Amino acid sequence: xxxxxxxxxxxxxxxxxxxxxxxxxxxxxxxxxxxxxxxxxxxxxxxxxxxxxxxxxxxxxxxxxxxxxxxxxxxxxxxxxxxxxxxxxxxxxxxxxxxxxxxxxxxxxxxxxxxxxxxxxxxxxxxxxxxxxxxxxxxxxxxxxxxxxxxxxxxxxxxxxxxxxxxxxxxxxxxxxxxxxxxxxxxxxxxxxxxxxxxxxxxxxxxxxxxxxxxxxxxxxxxxxxxxxxxxxxxxxxxxxxxxxxxxxxxxxxxxxxxxxxxxxxxxxxxxxxxxxxxxxxxxxxxxxxxxxxxxxxxxxxxxxxxxxxxxxxxxxxxxxxxxxxxxxxxxxxxxxxxxxxxxxxxxxxxxxxxxxxxxxxxxxxxxxxxxxxxxxxxxxxxxxxxxxxxxxxxxxx
Amino acid sequence: xxxxxxxxxxxxxxxxxxxxxxxxxxxxxxxxxxxxxxxxxxxxxxxxxxxxxxxxxxxxxxxxxxxxxxxxxxxxxxxxxxxxxxxxxxxxxxxxxxxxxxxxxxxxxxxxxxxxxxxxxxxxxxxxxxxxxxxxxxxxxxxxxxxxxxxxxxxxxxxxxxxxxxxxxxxxxxxxxxxxxxxxxxxxxxxxxxxxxxxxxxxxxxxxxxxxxxxxxxxxxxxxxxxxxxxxxxxxxxxxxxxxxxxxxxxxxxxxxxxxxxxxxxxxxxxxxxxxxxxxxxxxxxxxxxxxxxxxxxxxxxxxxxxxxxxxxxxxxxxxxxxxxxxxxxxxxxxxxxxx
Ligand SMILES: Cc1ncc(C[n+]2csc(CCOP(=O)(O)OP(=O)(O)O)c2C)c(N)n1
Ligand SMILES: [Mg+2]
Numbered sequence: 001x002x003x004x005x006x007x008x009x010x011x012x013x014x015x016x017x018x019x020x021x022x023x024x025x026x027x028x029x030x031x032x033x034x035x036x037x038x039x040x041x042x043x044x045x046x047x048x049x050x051x052x053x054x055x056x057x058x059x060x061x062x063x064x065x066x067x068x069x070x071x072x073x074x075x076x077x078x079x080x081x082x083x084x085x086x087x088x089x090x091x092x093x094x095x096x097x098x099x100x101x102x103x104x105x106x107x108x109x110x111x112x113x114x115x116x117x118x119x120x121x122x123x124x125x126x127x128x129x130x131x132x133x134x135x136x137x138x139x140x141x142x143x144x145x146x147x148x149x150x151x152x153x154x155x156x157x158x159x160x161x162x163x164x165x166x167x168x169x170x171x172x173x174x175x176x177x178x179x180x181x182x183x184x185x186x187x188x189x190x191x192x193x194x195x196x197x198x199x200x201x202x203x204x205x206x207x208x209x210x211x212x213x214x215x216x217x218x219x220x221x222x223x224x225x226x227x228x229x230x231x232x233x234x235x236x237x238x239x240x241x242x243x244x245x246x247x248x249x250x251x252x253x254x255x256x257x258x259x260x261x262x263x264x265x266x267x268x269x270x271x272x273x274x275x276x277x278x279x280x281x282x283x284x285x286x287x288x289x290x291x292x293x294x295x296x297x298x299x300x301x302x303x304x305x306x307x308x309x310x311x312x313x314x315x316x317x318x319x320x321x322x323x324x325x326x327x328x329x330x331x332x333x334x335x336x337x338x339x340x341x342x343x344x345x346x347x348x349x350x351x352x353x354x355x356x357x358x359x360x361x362x363x364x365x366x367x368x369x370x371x372x373x374x375x376x377x378x379x380x381x382x383x384x385x386x387x388x389x390x391x392x393x394x395x396x397x398x
Numbered sequence: 399x400x401x402x403x404x405x406x407x408x409x410x411x412x413x414x415x416x417x418x419x420x421x422x423x424x425x426x427x428x429x430x431x432x433x434x435x436x437x438x439x440x441x442x443x444x445x446x447x448x449x450x451x452x453x454x455x456x457x458x459x460x461x462x463x464x465x466x467x468x469x470x471x472x473x474x475x476x477x478x479x480x481x482x483x484x485x486x487x488x489x490x491x492x493x494x495x496x497x498x499x500x501x502x503x504x505x506x507x508x509x510x511x512x513x514x515x516x517x518x519x520x521x522x523x524x525x526x527x528x529x530x531x532x533x534x535x536x537x538x539x540x541x542x543x544x545x546x547x548x549x550x551x552x553x554x555x556x557x558x559x560x561x562x563x564x565x566x567x568x569x570x571x572x573x574x575x576x577x578x579x580x581x582x583x584x585x586x587x588x589x590x591x592x593x594x595x596x597x598x599x600x601x602x603x604x605x606x607x608x609x610x611x612x613x614x615x616x617x618x619x620x621x622x623x624x625x626x627x628x629x630x631x632x633x634x635x636x637x638x639x640x641x642x643x644x645x646x647x648x649x650x651x652x653x654x655x656x657x658x659x660x661x662x663x664x665x666x667x668x669x670x671x672x673x674x675x676x677x678x679x680x681x682x683x684x685x686x687x688x689x690x691x692x693x694x695x696x697x698x699x700x701x702x703x704x705x706x707x708x709x710x711x712x713x714x715x716x717x718x719x720x721x722x723x724x725x726x727x728x729x730x731x732x733x734x735x736x737x738x
Contacts, residue, residue: 093538093715144715147541162542163500164472203471204503231472233448239471305447364720367713379709
C-alpha cells in the first residue's frame with residue numbers, strides 16, 4: 001500500500017486528484033500501520049525486550065536509571081489498580097485508568113526538568129508521579145472532596161483538565177510566557193512546557209489553535225499526544241485520515257511517532273524535544289502510540305464497542321514486562337530488586353487505601369471559598385444566609 | 399415527528415400505554431421521529447455504536463445506519479457547526495452534547511449562527527435542529543458533569559429552550575422539538591433518566607412551548623422545570639401532610655416562557671417560590687421573578703422567593719447535596735413566604 005503521505009498529498013506528478021480520498025481501509029492501515037505503529041515509529045526496546053537502534057534517537061541509560069524507570073512504572077500501575085479498586089468498593093465516584101500508558105507517561109514525565117511546566121488532561125497520573133505528586137493527592141477529585149489538591153505552581157503541574165482540549169491553548173500561552181521571559185536559549189535556566197492530550201482531543205478546535213499559536217510564537221512547547229487508539233467508543237479513524245504525528249507538518253513543526261509502550265523511546269524523544277524547545281526550536285509534536293488497556297473510565301463498558309482480540313494483541317506489548325526482560329537479560333537487576341519494588345508498590349497501595357477512606361468531607365462553606373481573588377460582598381451575603389440556614393437546620397428546625 | 403400520529407396502528411411504539419424511563423422515552427421518541435422523517439439525523443460523540451454514554455441513542459445506529467446516526471469527531475463546535483450546514487441542506491439534525499459542561503466549545507456556533515441565521519436571512523434559512531443536553535447534578539460526578547447552563551441559551555434571542563421532567567413529556571417533547579422549525583435546546587434531567595412513568599403514545603401531547611400545572615394547590619405556587627420538578631412535587635406532598643396546599647407548575651419551555659398558568663396560579667395563591675438547580679444571578683428564575691411581580695403585583699402576599707443553586711462553580715460532589723435545592727430548602731422558602 002502506498003504510504004499515507006502519497007494519497008493525502010497528491011503532487012503535480014502524483015495520482016490524479018480523484019484518488020485523493022482514501023478508502024476506510026487505507027485510513028485505518030495508515031493510522032495504525034498495522035503492526036508496531038509503522039516505519040516511522042521510534043522504538044529502542046522491543047516488546048520482547050531487545051535493545052534496538054534508531055538512526056535519530058538513542059539513549060545512554062545506566063542500570064540504575066532503568067531500574068528507576070521500571071520502579072516508576074510498577075508503582076504508578078499499582079496506584080492505578082488501587083484507585084480502580086477503590087472505585088469498585090464505592091470509595092471513589094469515578095476513576096480514569098492509565099493502565100497500558102505507563103511508559104508514555106513515565107518517559108515523558110522523567111524527561112521534564114523541575115523548572116519545566118506540564119499541562120495534563122485527566123489520565124496523567126504517571127506524569128503527576130514524576131512531578132512529585134503523591135497518588136493520594138489525586139484521589140480527592142475522584143472522591144468528590146476537591147478538584148485536585150496539589151499545588152500547581154509548586155509542582156509545575158497544572159490541574160487536570162476535563163474539557164477536552166482546553167489545556168492545549170493554556171499550555172501554548174504559558175510557553176509563550178517562558179519565551180517572553182527570556183527563558184529560551186542556551187542558558188542553564190532555560191525552560192519548556194509539555195502539554196498532554198489524547199487522540200480524540202486532536203479534533204478539538206482548541207488543539208488546532210494551540211498548534212497555530214505555539215508555531216507562530218515559536219513557543220517552547222512539546223505537544224505530547226497519547227494515542228491510545230480510543231476516544232471512549234470511537235477509534236482514531238473517527239478523528240483523522242492521517243497518522244496524528246503527521247499533522248504537525250501542516251502547522252510547520254516536526255511531528256514524531258514514538259512507541260508509547262517503550263519507556264526508553266518515550267524518554268529519549270521527550271528529552272530531545274524538550275531540549276529543542278528550550279533552545280528555541282519549538283514547538284514539537286510527539287505522538288505516543290499506545291493502548292488504553294482498561295475501560296475509558298470506571299463508568300464505561302468497552303465490551304460494547306471493541307474486540308478483546310485487540311486487547312490480547314496489546315498485552316504482548318506491555319510496557320513494564322519488556323523492561324523487566326531487559327533488566328534481567330543485562331543482569332542489571334536481581335530478585336531482591338524486583339521484590340523490593342513489589343513491596344514498595346504494596347506500601348503505596350496501602351497508603352492510598354488508608355488515606356482515601358479517611359478523607360474527610362469538606363465543610364459546606366468550602367463551596368463559597370476562593371471563587372474570586374478579590375472580595376465579593378454579594379457572594380459573601382449568600383454564604384452567610386446559607387450558613388444561617390445550615391445552622392438552623394442542624395438545630396432541628398428548618 | 400412529523401405531527402404526532404394519533405392512529406395507534408401507525409404509531410411507532412406498539413402498545414399505546416407503556417411504563418418507561420425518561421431515558422427510554424427519549425430513545426423511543428427519537429426512533430419515532432427517525433421513522434417518520436428520513437431527514438432526521440442523530441449526531442454526537444459516542445452516540446452510534448455505544449448508544450451514548452447514557453444509552454439514549456441505544457440501538458439507533460444499528461437500525462438506521464451510520465449515515466443517519468453519526469459517531470462524530472470529538473468536537474462540539476464541529477457537531478453544531480456542521481449540523482447548521484446539514485439543516486440548511488434540508489436535514490433535521492439532532493445533536494447530542496455528552497454533558498452540559500461540554501457545550502461551550504460549541505457556544506460560538508450556537509450563539510453566532512444557530513440563533514441568528516433565521517433573522518439574518520429574514521427567514522430564507524430555517525434551522526430545524528435540536529441540541530440535546532443532559533444537564534443538572536445529583537449524580538456524584540466530577541467537574542463539568544453537573545451544571546445547569548440553560549440561562550445562557552434562554553438569554554439568547556433566536557433559540558428556543560425546553561426541559562423535560564418526566565417520561566411522557568420526554569417522549570413527546572423530543573419529537574415536537576425535532577418537528578419545530580426553530581433551533582431547540584433540549585435539556586434532559588440526567589439524574590431523572592432512570593425514573594419511570596407512564597407514556598401514552600396515543601394521547602395528544604400538550605404544545606411544546608407550554609407550561610403545565612402538575613399539582614393544584616391553594617396556599618403557594620412552586621414554579622420549576624427539569625430535575626427540580628420531582629423535588630418540588632415531593633415538597634408539595636410533604637407540605638400537604640403539614641396541612642399546606644402547594645400548586646406546582648412545570649415550565650417545560652424556558653424560552654419562550656409560558657407564564658400564563660403561573661400568573662393565574664399566583665393570582666390565586668398570592669405566593670410564589672421558584673425552584674431551579676441553576677444559580678440565581680441573571681437567570682431564568684430572575685426572569686420569572688421580574689415578570690411575576692410585574693403581572694401579579696397586587697395579588698402578591700409575599701415577595702417572589704427563589705430556591706436555587708448558589709452563585710458559585712458547581713462544587714465537588716461531596717458538597718452537591720448542600721448546593722442543590724432539596725425538599726427542606728423548598729419547604730423552608732415556602733415557610734418564609736407564608737410567614738411574610
Ligand atoms: C469538550 C468535551 N467534550 C466531551 C467530553 C467527554 N469526553 C471525556 S473523555 C472523551 C474522550 C477523549 O478521548 P481522547 O482525547 O482520546 O483521550 P483518552 O480519554 O483516550 O485519554 C470524551 C468524549 C469532554 N470531557 N470534553
Ligand atoms: Mg484516546
